[in-house]
Amino acid sequence: MNTEKNIKKIIIKKPLTLDCGKTINNYPLAYETYGKLNEKKDNAILAFHALSGDQFVSGINPITNKSGWWSHLVGPNKSIDTNKFFVICANVIGGCMGSYGPSYIEPSTSKRLDTNFPVITINDMVNAQYNLLEFFKIDKLFCVTGGSMGGMQVLQFVANYPNKSKTAVPIACSASHSAQNIALNELGRQAIMADQNWNKGNYFNTNSSPDKGLAVARMAAHITYLSKKGLEEKFGRKLQERDNLKFSFDADFQIESYLRHQGSAFVDRFDANSYLYITRAMDYFDLIKQYNGNLSNAFKESKTKFFIISFTSDWLYPTSENKEIVIALNSSGSDVGFIEINSDKGHDSFLLDVPDFLKSVKNFVEANY
Amino acid sequence: MKKEFKIIAQLIENNTRVLDVGCGDGILMKYLKDNKNIDTRGLEISKKNVQVCIGKGLAVIEGNAEKDLQQFPNLSFDYVILSQTLQAFYNPEKVINDLLRVANKAIVTIPNFGYWKVRSHLLFKGTMPITKNLPDEWYNTPNLHMCTIKDFFNFCSKKRIKLYKSIALHEQKTSNINKMNLNLKNLSSELGIFLIENEN
Structure with missing residues (x-):
């Protein structure tokens, strides 16, 4: 899956004790950077990717040959202008783009870890990525940002390292994964595990991977990233390359064909076990519980300036959940701005060309740099 | 910056914490x-x-002051500002109580419905008044609870809210409002600016 030569990695020697109790060391963290770190080292932005993302934020992803997941927002002359800022992004641990995850080959056994990989958390992901500051000798970041699971990492980062970033922009996220979101993730995991090819996670040597299960998981998840109105406008009941219904279970409708394509394209670039581990990490995320029921305690020590963004049609991480973070920040007297962007594009809005969103981020970073 | 904001700025001590409710484009902030x-x-x-x-x-x-003020803890600010929006709330009394919960002092400004031009508009034209401070028609105005300087003055004494300072503004000129000149100021001023504080 990986074209290793295109992937930059650091090997982290410092031991990290995971939330599950296990300690790891000498593990790889794959990363990519955009722009240049200036002499004062005050222009660095750490971007955190979402469930299906990777370290290739902008430009062309050398592995998939597609645009980076945040190329609308990040790049030369974009909202986060890489002529000015130094953007760092790492593949999360648990991921499948070169960082320590289920597809990591254990040197002592020369075998993939697969389900021997420990169950990790958002907290573990953030603590692993914190090592990047040391690697680049950055004392304080200018900004930490990310959407969805990336936004959760932003919240965890500021809670763990209260004064290591001047600003923080969590987007379309939540401080505590909801029952609905856990349910949807469980649906995806069960689809993978119900695929016979999953083989209890040991599919690598069998030459048949759980592609169908992973594709179904992706299809179900993809629906949750869109909105009813967005689907209606883009697809409606339009038929796929035919004039009449075929009275079969082929993809008669464009939306069916679209979802099938999303599913099959995903299995080419994503590892099924990674999908299980990362969704589990999201489900375990509950920053409110970590701070004994009072989210504002998570930010009490921090002077970081926050800007929270949500989207009107996002029903996966709705405005109400984003506002809970705003309320907690206000209770702790933090410096916080908040805007809900009008968009019909659902949760996916943070990845798309939504001009008001792109402008908001630009306004914030420019005004605070 | 408009005269109203200059007066508000003068009422606020340096190095304090201020919440501007309905801050508009942020000029005053x-x-x-x-x-x-x-x-x-x-x-x-x-x-926008x-x-x-x-x-x-x-x-x-x-956010909306009627729903979102509650998220601010008690006395988390030194001052809270509410400029010409009190009349647009469903429940202005609740908003005033909330303002005096989140801050020690509140600065409230109101477009004065007792201003002589407003009164004469209604008296002589017989239609709902339209002035510089009240530019909308009756059918599209956001204003629900118009009041006069005298109304607000009386409201404060009835609700045991201490009026720290009451200032009348008319054509860039300011003057203090007191019990003696209340009727006159209520007639001659476009805007009332009040610095209020909980008596308890």
Whole structure:
């Protein structure tokens, strides 16, 4: 899956004790950077990717040959202008783009870890990525940002390292994964595990991977990233390359064909076990519980300036959940701005060309740099 | 910056914490931040204005005072500002109580419905008044609870709210309002600016 030569990695020697109790060391963290770190080292932005993302934020992803997941927002002359800022992004641990995850080959056994990989958390992901500051000798970041699971990492980062970033922009996220979101993730995991090819996670040597299960998981998840109105406008009941219904279970409708394509394209670039581990990490995320029921305690020590963004049609991480973070920040007297962007594009809005969103981020970073 | 904001700025001590409710495009907040070293926060209902404020580096939250003031802890600010919006709330009394919960002192300004031009408009034209401070027609105005300087004055004494300062504004000129000149100021002023405080 990986074209290793295109992937930059650091090997982290410092031991990290995971939330599950296990300690790891000498593990790889794959990363990519955009722009240049200036002499004062005050222009660095750490971007955190979402469930299906990777370290290739902008430009062309050398592995998939597609645009980076945040190329609308990040790049030369974009909202986060890489002529000015130094953007760092790492593949999360648990991921499948070169960082320590289920597809990591254990040197002592020369075998993939697969389900021997420990169950990790958002907290573990953030603590692993914190090592990047040391690697680049950055004392304080200018900004930490990310959407969805990336936004959760932003919240965890500021809670763990209260004064290591001047600003923080969590987007379309939540401080505590909801029952609905856990349910949807469980649906995806069960689809993978119900695929016979999953083989209890040991599919690598069998030459048949759980592609169908992973594709179904992706299809179900993809629906949750869109909105009813967005689907209606883009697809409606339009038929796929035919004039009449075929009275079969082929993809008669464009939306069916679209979802099938999303599913099959995903299995080419994503590892099924990674999908299980990362969704589990999201489900375990509950920053409110970590701070004994009072989210504002998570930010009490921090002077970081926050800007929270949500989207009107996002029903996966709705405005109400984003506002809970705003309320907690206000209770702790933090410096916080908040805007809900009008968009019909659902949760996916943070990845798309939504001009008001792109402008908001630009306004914030420019005004605070 | 308009005269009303200059008067408000003079009422606020340097190096304090201020919440501007309905901060608009943030002109007053920015002035307070840059010139008086004030730690400012804003609450604003219009997305467009929130965008503008964020672009000025101001900490502004999109929200509605009637729903979103409750998220601020008791006495988390030294001052809270409410400029010409009291009349647009469903429940102005509740908003005033909330203002005096989140801050020690509140600065409230009201377009005066007792101003002689407003009165004469209704008296002689027989239609709902339209003036510089009340530019909308009856059918599209956001104003629900218009009041006069005298109404607000009486409200404060009835509700045991201490009127620290009452200022009348008319054509860039300011004067103090007191019990003696209340009827006159109520007739001659376009705007009332009040610095209020809980008596208890």
